[in-house]
Amino acid sequence: MSKMTKRLLAVTLTVGMLSSTAAGFAFAEEETDPAYAPMEETVTIHIGRSEDANASYLSGQDSLNNYVNDYIRESLNVEFVYDFSVASDYETKVSMAIASGSMPDVMIVTASQLRELQMAGAVEDLTDAYEAYASDNLKAAYDSTEGASFSNATFDGRLMAMPSISPGADAIPMLFVRGDWMDELGLEAPTSVDDIVAIVNAFKENKNENSSLVVSQTITSESGNNTYGIDALFASYGAYPKHWITDADGNLVYGSNTPEAKTALQEIRKLVESGVIDSSFTVRDSDQCAELVTSGQSGIFFGAWWNMSWPLNNMVEEDSSIYWNAYLAPLTEDGIYNTATLNPSNSFLVIKAGASEEVIEAVIKVMNYQFDIDQDQAVSLKASPEDPYSWTEMPLSILLSTYTDKEDKAEAVLKAASGEIAAEELSGEAAQWYESYVAATEDVEAAASANNLSGWAYVRGCQPLVENADNMNKVFDATYAKTDSMDSKWATLEKLEDEFYLKYLNGEATDEDFDSYVEQWNSLGGTDITAELVELMGE
Numbered sequence: 001m002s003k004m005t006k007r008l009l010a011v012t013l014t015v016g017m018l019s020s021t022a023a024g025f026a027f028a029e030e031e032t033d034p035a036y037a038p039m040e041e042t043v044t045i046h047i048g049r050s051e052d053a054n055a056s057y058l059s060g061q062d063s064l065n066n067y068v069n070d071y072i073r074e075s076l077n078v079e080f081v082y083d084f085s086v087a088s089d090y091e092t093k094v095s096m097a098i099a100s101g102s103m104p105d106v107m108i109v110t111a112s113q114l115r116e117l118q119m120a121g122a123v124e125d126l127t128d129a130y131e132a133y134a135s136d137n138l139k140a141a142y143d144s145t146e147g148a149s150f151s152n153a154t155f156d157g158r159l160m161a162m163p164s165i166s167p168g169a170d171a172i173p174m175l176f177v178r179g180d181w182m183d184e185l186g187l188e189a190p191t192s193v194d195d196i197v198a199i200v201n202a203f204k205e206n207k208n209e210n211s212s213l214v215v216s217q218t219i220t221s222e223s224g225n226n227t228y229g230i231d232a233l234f235a236s237y238g239a240y241p242k243h244w245i246t247d248a249d250g251n252l253v254y255g256s257n258t259p260e261a262k263t264a265l266q267e268i269r270k271l272v273e274s275g276v277i278d279s280s281f282t283v284r285d286s287d288q289c290a291e292l293v294t295s296g297q298s299g300i301f302f303g304a305w306w307n308m309s310w311p312l313n314n315m316v317e318e319d320s321s322i323y324w325n326a327y328l329a330p331l332t333e334d335g336i337y338n339t340a341t342l343n344p345s346n347s348f349l350v351i352k353a354g355a356s357e358e359v360i361e362a363v364i365k366v367m368n369y370q371f372d373i374d375q376d377q378a379v380s381l382k383a384s385p386e387d388p389y390s391w392t393e394m395p396l397s398i399l400l401s402t403y404t405d406k407e408d409k410a411e412a413v414l415k416a417a418s419g420e421i422a423a424e425e426l427s428g429e430a431a432q433w434y435e436s437y438v439a440a441t442e443d444v445e446a447a448a449s450a451n452n453l454s455g456w457a458y459v460r461g462c463q464p465l466v467e468n469a470d471n472m473n474k475v476f477d478a479t480y481a482k483t484d485s486m487d488s489k490w491a492t493l494e495k496l497e498d499e500f501y502l503k504y505l506n507g508e509a510t511d512e513d514f515d516s517y518v519e520q521w522n523s524l525g526g527t528d529i530t531a532e533l534v535e536l537m538g539e
Contacts (some may be wrong), residue, residue, distance in 0.1 A: 017317045035135035035368050038077040041361040045395070046081045048097060048107030052089035052392035053292070066393055070379050070478065072369045078362050079202030080395045098122070103174045105351040105359050108398050111152065111482040114348045118160045123175045124360060127159040133364035138371050141165055144403040145344040152480050161386055163345030163365060164399045169305050169406040171224030171342030172328075172472075173232040176307060178299030179206050179323040190329045193236065193267070196300070203299050204258040213271070213299035215281040219501060220256075224342040227303040228275075228289040235262035235338035235475075236330045239503070242394070243340045244533060246478045254526065254533050255340075256497050257518045265514065269505050282502045305406060313453045322446040328464045338473045349398050363396070371400040376428040407469070410462030413437050413455075433459050485530035488526030496521055527536040 031213045049063075064082055073079065083104040094113060097103045109117065127517055131272045142165065151162040174188065177199060185206055190196050196213065203211035216228035222242035234241055239256035247253045255261060271277045290311050292298045308326060315322045349367070352361055357366040362401050370391070373381065378389040391399060402408070409430040416434055426434050436455025439442050441448035447453055465472075500517040503509040509517075 012016075019320045021504040023293070023392070026145045027446070029383055030265075033135065035133060035138075035365065036075065037365075038075060039358060039362055039365075040077075041078060041358075042077050043444060044079040044081060045084075045106060045359060045362055046083050046104040047395055048083050048094060048104040049085045049395065049397040050090040050392075051085045051087040052107065052390060052397075055264075055390050055392050055395070056388035057144055058387060063393060063394075064136060065326065067383070067387070068373060068378055068379060068389070068393055071373075072366060074277070075369065076362060076365055078366065082395075087493055092432060105355050106349060106351050106363050106396065108347050108396075109350055110347065112487050113351060114153065114161050115484075117350060117484065118155050122353050124159050125160060125468065126162060126364075127358045128349065129364055130162070132160055133361050133368075135368040135371070138368050138400070141371060141400060141402045146403075146476070148343070148480060149345040152343070152538050153348055161348035161350045162364075162398070162402045163402050164340060164347045164349075165344050165403065166346070166399055167405040168342050168344065168474075169462060169465055172339045172465060172474075173226060173229065173235075173302045173304065175232065175327045176215055176303050176327045177325050178329065180202070180213055180321060181299050181326040182325065183323075189325070190327055191272075191331050191335075193330045196330060197271070197274075197276050199300060204275075207299060208297050209507055210278075211298040211300070212278040213276055214289045214298045216284050216286050217282055217502060218286070219281075219505070222343070223346070225304045225306075227307055227377075228286055230302060230303055231340065232302050232330065233268050233271075233490065234261065235263045235340060236332055238332075238338065239264040240340045240475055241497075243477050244479050245475060252478055252530060252537065254521075254530065257499075257521060257526075262514050264509070265501070265504050269507065272505050273507070277505075279506055282506050290528060296395075305461035306458065306467065309454050309457035312449075312456050313448075314407050315449045316444065317451075320448055326461055326464050330467050331471075335471070336473050337468060338475065341474050343477065345402055346481070347398060349396060355510070366396055367398075367400065370394045370398075377432065379431070392516060406458070406462050407465045408509070409433060410459045413459045414463065414466060417441070433519045481533060481535050481536050483538045484530055485525055485527055485529045489529065492523055492524055493526055493529075496524065 051063055055367065057063075061067065063085060064080060067078065083095070086093050091110065094107055095107055097107065098113065098117065130299045143477075146164060148161060148167055153159055153161040153163045175196065181203060182199070185202050187199055187202060188195070190199055193265065200213055213228070214228055215230055218226060218228070219230050220226065220234060220241040221229055221231065231241070237260055238256060239260040241261055242499070243255040245253060245255050247258065268277070271479070272279055287464035289301065293301060294311050294315055305326075308324060312324050331337050349363070352365055373394070374391045382389070412421070412426060412430045415421045416426055417437060422436060436447065436452050437459045439452050440456035441452070444453070447456065494515070500509060500513070504514065
């Protein structure tokens with residue numbers, strides 16, 4: 001066995017314990033784990049996949065033939081055949097495969113498609129295969145979602161698909177503020193809505209009269225990554241629009257229609273009326289918001305952890321005196337930061353009914369390899385550190401992370417930077433972040449010139465999540481399930497909600513209109529969908 005193989009096979013992951021393992025990896029010379037053992041005879045896997053049009057490859061390589069796929073092939077004794085691999089219209093391609101009965105062995109589907117396939121008996125039950133073939137690393141990753149991933153893929157107690165896992169940090173909004181402006185004006189870190197108002201007013205008076213809180217027309221989101229949204233403002237009042245939650249009486253309710261949501265709307269409208277939020281937000285898209293920020297017209301907005309890198313790194317690269325801070329704000333009156341959480345699994349790997357046991361085993365083992373390789377960022381496989389890598393280059397186009405991936409890696413980097421752990425313990429993405437973090441901390445201008453700010457930005461973007469982990473109230477959805485009525489009615493309900501929220505915040509609707517909106521939402525299918533979800537939760 002090669003040293004490279006041993007190194008990847010010996011990856012050990014302790015989810016939630018990265019402070020002790022530095023970045024989730026400890027490499028040791030161990031014998032082959034059965035979860036990574038090659039197939040006795042070559043197994044060919046037919047795959048339907050989504051192609052990443054932006055992926056970069058070494059000269060002569062592509063999405064099927066590249067150094068990562070070659071490694072998996074050789075290690076597992078498998079062959080990959082792409083029945084289709086498309087960069088656009090992927091869902092259409094999947095729908096055609098389902099309708100024609102010509103499914104490949106494995107493909108990635110949506111929640112609705114999974115439900116359709118399961119009801120038709122068209123996919124394999126993976127319950128036993130997961131227990132038999134999944135690696136400890138992959139199992140730990142699924143465990144990090146606290147059961148949410150598997151609940152999305154389980155029917156009558158049986159696991160009918162392997163869910164994707166997205167990092168939960170993507171859903172936690174934070175407040176980004178021009179730190180250089182704050183220092184110049186002697187402003188303290190914000191904790192309340194009043195503090196945010198004070199910062200906006202100080203920026204307007206002293207820096208740019210247009211420096212309102214930058215907000216787009218997409219004010220809330222169920223899927224996180226809502227740059228220029230105001231989910232955090234709603235959450236500070238105990239409201240979670242677009243999320244299914246339980247109320248104080250234990251009843252399932254839609255978070256956009258609760259009394260807390262009405263109160264939050266009332267309070268946020270005051271911010272619009274006072275100009276803290278510019279009323280033109282109702283027609284402003286994210287590109288226009290980005291222009292306000294990067295041109296220096298405004299210095300405050302809500303975003304996700306990765307916004308510290310994009311678009312904010314562009315500003316630092318042009319002027320290294322520019323500095324942004326990230327905060328978890330506003331807090332509740334009790335000093336707690338409320339936040340909704342991300343559905344960890346929006347896509348699902350299915351294996352067609354009738355697939356051989358060998359194909360099923362091989363697919364689960366490929367997932368084992370893909371998870372470990374991605375956690376290592378393929379560092380162990382690269383001939384040169386500059387070799388391109390993306391998880392989308394691997395054969396199964398399913399994102400496999402851990403729910404606490406970003407916070408854990410940032411924590412490890414911060415501990416290494418402070419000397420609490422040895423930098424040599426870091427690996428993969430955490431090691432990459434560390435190198436950038438140290439370089440930019442020592443000389444941000446030199447790091448910017450070397451195009452080496454990303455890791456520094458990622459760590460600083462995640463730092464509030466690390467430092468305030470014990471002060472956060474993470475509200476998980478009561479259910480992430482999709483129902484039959486959602487397929488036909490949800491687009492109408494969502495349009496009704498989005499239009500009403502914008503009208504209310506812009507002063508075109510009244511408090512009484514909120515009650516009318518809720519009644520209409522229920523009559524157009526909301527009541528039926530709620531009942532269906534309650535029934536699914538009771539199974």
